[in-house]
Amino acid sequence: MPKLPKTARSIHRKAKSEGWKFRDAAGKGGRNGTRREYHIDNLPKETRDALLEQAISNVSEDLCALPAVKAEALPAVPAENLPAPAALARWQRDTMDARCAILNLVEQLAETHGLNKAIAKVVAQAKAELLPEHIQSLVTVANARSGGQMGKQTLSRRTLYRWRELRGLGVTALAPREAAQKPLPGWVPYFLKVYRVPQKLSVPDALEQLACILPDCMEMPSESQCYRLLKKMSNVDREKGRRTGNEMRALKGYRVRDTSDMVPGEVYQCDGHSFKARVAHPVHGKPFKPEVCAVIDAATRLVMGWSAGLSESNQTVADALRHAITITPEKPYGGVNAIFYTDPGSGNLAKINADPAFGRYARLGITFKTGIVGNSQARGLVERLQQSLWIRAAKQLPTFCGRDMDGTTLYKTTKLVDAQVKKTGTSELLPSWPQFLDVCAQAVERYNNTPHSSLPKITDETGKRRHMTPLEMWNSFLARGWTPATMTDAELDDCFRPRVQVTTRRGQVRVLGQTYYNPELVHHGGEQVFAEYEVQDGSRVWVRDMDERLICIARFEANHSRMFARSATEKAMEDREARRLEVVDRKREEIMEERRGVIELTPTPEAIEARRELVIEMAAPQEAMEIPADDRGRYRLWCRLDARMDRGDALTDREAQFYRSFKKTRVWRAFRDVEEDLAIAK
Incomplete structure (x- = not known):
């Protein structure tokens, strides 16, 4: 050390001669288990500076490895005007941690050298970039500006004293505040009004509409400004008005329906589906898309029953439900369910099925429930089934016509099938009705024996860990002693016959x-x-x-x-x-009218006289009135005419005509909507 003797004996002799203050403390290095400690103020200035530099250089990196601030480590209610820990952004936490690390260094040095000297030495070494590397790298982070931009490389006494005062209020007081949000420009509500429409206008198209309604006192925004505005908005706020119903709900949170505590037969879900492949009609053999319907058990994901029909109908739903209840040697699963959950479709809500007095559901003792119109997400279990079951089956056929089908191939296949059916009454590419039913039956069997991702995992006989299949899930309930509620064939026949309420008259019913x-x-x-x-x-x-x-x-x-x-x-x-023929008749009339072309009419004497008076009126000189070429000018002209009307002033014919016609235009409605919504003075 500078200004000190080289040996301990010489140092003790110097201390004794100069009268240094000391204390005896227990520890190694002295006589009889005690050692003499001299106060640091007795040392020469050069020695004290060297010791301070040595202490700074020996600071461990653990001093900088601060744990993240936890909410439970702070008071339950933060001090007034202090930010809550959970509300801090990442850059704010990094800056707060860096300031804590530098303050910890100052406090450690102050224990032996005093606060003022410790701060002065840290400031000087930070300016000269002589601090240890792991400490020096925190200086720019601690001086970060709003938004996380790196600050300057130096520190000041005033800054360090201010940080110490802030930490006394609370750790989060060291986090820099976010810059105040700038107010939105005045054009924002006008732009959102034309942008948030179901037509989903692009930004350039919305700007064209904005030019028609933006007041003169406001400057038109650029495309870049509009894109930056939309980027700052959340998905829900940005798409408000552009999406509704299912599209809007797809952006919001959702509720997960838990079926883990259910038993088989507690809830059956049913949904119809227009099969995405053309098959031969069972009556006339021409191509058409049949309607298929499946009933799935919520607890096991097992397809309990299915049916196919020519179109959506109550009978298709009833056949699927009857198939779900029936148990046969070929179909060893089934049973009467407690709740039948469907969409509010016409086949499900048909009186013959859903009537509370004599409908099929009531006679079976089943509680009928429907979802909300347009809220298909609530029936996600059976809606997802369409993709896994019916669309997968349709893709096996050459006449598949779903959205995944190649457009060119679909066009060629359709033309070929239609030509072959028209020529021979059948097509080699067109599945027959029995073949279509076989495809459906195989698809249901494959689905019921395929592992389902929402079912528990098991270890199969090969030692592989996988999810259970719906049929294995059903059998697991049977193995635990559960039995389904069943009905005899006679009871099923009795319950599934359609029923109507009629009045008897002289031994007859109609x-x-x-x-x-x-x-x-x-x-x-x-x-x-x-x-x-x-x-x-x-x-x-x-x-x-x-x-x-x-x-x-x-x-x-x-x-x-x-x-x-x-x-x-x-x-x-x-x-x-009859309904199909009615559609054909309307189409025939439309074609015949197009074929006739322009109809020649012979004018009546009254029409000739009216035409002569109209020519005279048009030839008369008109009052001069300038109609502006731009939309804003025309709207202002209409406002002036409207004010004259309120005062009771008379308008010329041309002014009255403009006053009536402009009020019916889209431009007038746009200006008036903006005035009403934003309370803009006329």
Whole structure:
């Protein structure tokens, strides 16, 4: 050390001769377990400076490795005007930690050299960039500006004293404040009004609309300004008005439906789907897209039943539900469910299914629930099934017409199939109805035996860890002693016959416009009864009283205009044929009108006279009135005319015509909407 003797003996002799202050402390290095410690103020200035530099250079990196500030380590309620720890950005935390590290260094040096000397030495070495590397690198971070930009390389006494005072208020007081948010420009609400529309205008298109409604006192923004504004907004705020319904909900949070505590049969979900491949119609053989319907168990993800039909109908839903309940040797799973959850489609809500008194659901003892219109996310379980089951099956067919199909190939395949069907009545690419049903059955079997990602994991016989299949999940419940609620074939037939409420008259009931008779009904004349019928057999109906006791089976009576019985299926086919012919007739009339072209009319004497008066009126001199070429000028002219109208002043014909016509334009509505929304004075 400078200005000190080289040996301990010489130092003790110098201290004794100069009268240094000392104290005896326990420790190694002295006589009888004590050593003499001299006060640092007794040392020469050069010695004290050297010791201070040595202490700074020996600072360990652990002093800088500060743990992140935890909310639980601070008071429950931060001091007034102090930022909450959770609200700090990353750059604010880094700056706060760097300032803490530098203050820790100062406090450590102050214990032996005094606060003023410690601060002065740290400031001097920071300016000369002589601090240890891990400390010197924190100086720019500690001096960071708002937003995390690196600050200067030096420190000052005033800065370090200010940081010490701030840390006394709380650790988060060392975090720099964020810059105050600048107010939004005046053009922002006008721009958002034309940008937040369902048409999803681009920024350039929105700027064109903005030019029509922006007041003269405001400067038009550039495209870059608009893009920066949109970038700062959240997805939900930016897309407000541009998206609605499902599209908007896709940007927001959602609720996860948990089925882990459910048992099989507790909830069945059902949904129809337009099959994304063309197949041969079972009646006329022409290509069409059938309707398929699946019922899935929420607890096991097992497809309990399915059906296919020509179009969406209540019968397709009923067939799928009946298939889900039925248990056969070929289908060893099924049972009556407690809740039937569907979308509010016409087939699900049909009175024959959903009527609370005599609908199929009520007769089965099933609670019927529907989701909210347009909220398909709530039925995500069965909605996702369409992709995994039906669309995957449709992709196996050459006539697949989903959105994933190549457009050129789809066009060529469609033209080829249509040409072959028109020429021969069939096509080698077009699956027949039985082939389509086989594809559906195989797809359901494959789905039920494929591991499902939402089911628990097991270790199979090969030692591989994988998810359970829906069928394995079903069997696991059976192995634990659970049994499904079942029905006999006779009970199913009884519950799934469509039922209507009718009145008996002289032993007769009328169902679907046809008359059925049984002598037993004579004793129930004028009473309200339930009449059940078979969809494919219109020869008889089952008549029950209001307590659902069977009265009799009434047979078709030949007192109807039709000689032979007509089943519900035949009636539905005739109704569908009539609707399709009506569409064809409208199209034919449209084509014939286009073919006729312009219709020649012979003017009447009244029309000739009206035309002569119109020519005279148009030839008369008009009052001079200048109509501005720009939209803002025309709107101001209309406002002046409107003020004159309020005062009771008369308008010229041309002014009145402009006043009436301009009010009907899009420009007038745009200006008026802005005035109403933003309370702009006229």
